[in-house]
Amino acid sequence: MRSAFGIIIGKTVGLMIFLIVLAGLNIANALVQNIFIAHITAYLNSTLWLVVVFSILFLLADLFSIFSFPFNLIYPIFNALASLFVILFLSGLVTNLQDESLNAIFARMASLAFMFVPFIVLVVGYASIFFKKTEIEKPIEKEKKPGKGNIGEELEGLILDIIRKMRKGLNEEKPSTK
Numbered sequence: 001m002r003s004a005f006g007i008i009i010g011k012t013v014g015l016m017i018f019l020i021v022l023a024g025l026n027i028a029n030a031l032v033q034n035i036f037i038a039h040i041t042a043y044l045n046s047t048l049w050l051v052v053v054f055s056i057l058f059l060l061a062d063l064f065s066i067f068s069f070p071f072n073l074i075y076p077i078f079n080a081l082a083s084l085f086v087i088l089f090l091s092g093l094v095t096n097l098q099d100e101s102l103n104a105i106f107a108r109m110a111s112l113a114f115m116f117v118p119f120i121v122l123v124v125g126y127a128s129i130f131f132k133k134t135e136i137e138k139p140i141e142k143e144k145k146p147g148k149g150n151i152g153e154e155l156e157g158l159i160l161d162i163i164r165k166m167r168k169g170l171n172e173e174k175p176s177t178k
Helices: 004-031 035-046 048-065 075-096 100-137 150-173
Strands: none
Touching: 004 035, 004 048, 035 048, 035 075, 048 075, 075 100
């Protein structure tokens, strides 16, 4: 189970890493006179607000996703809105590359993405809420041993499989004396 504090720290660290990379690009742009770096840096500087907006929307979505059923119904909406901003950001980035053939192809893909991606994100988000809700409502079929989670059971199964294979290999290697 994720905590709200962990989500906030994780998203903040991600945004800080982006800002550090952007600062590095700005320094590289000042030191190396390259037109490609200049275009990318100018675009990232001009759309910094967009990155902050979709980062905040993804943060809100993750925060609402940890709540229980009636309160987590809003998180797919935040994810869908954030996906629109990500598509806007990426389409602007590709347009900024100034490659005419790539721009024409990506313009068509971006228009399709604007139509379908938010819908798909909403459907998948609400499906995950529904399946989590039905998973919680199911009675527990098997009593778990204290101190053992799924990893412990998998490790135990792996060790037993290795022992079985070793026994089988040793039994096959013994010469028959009959």
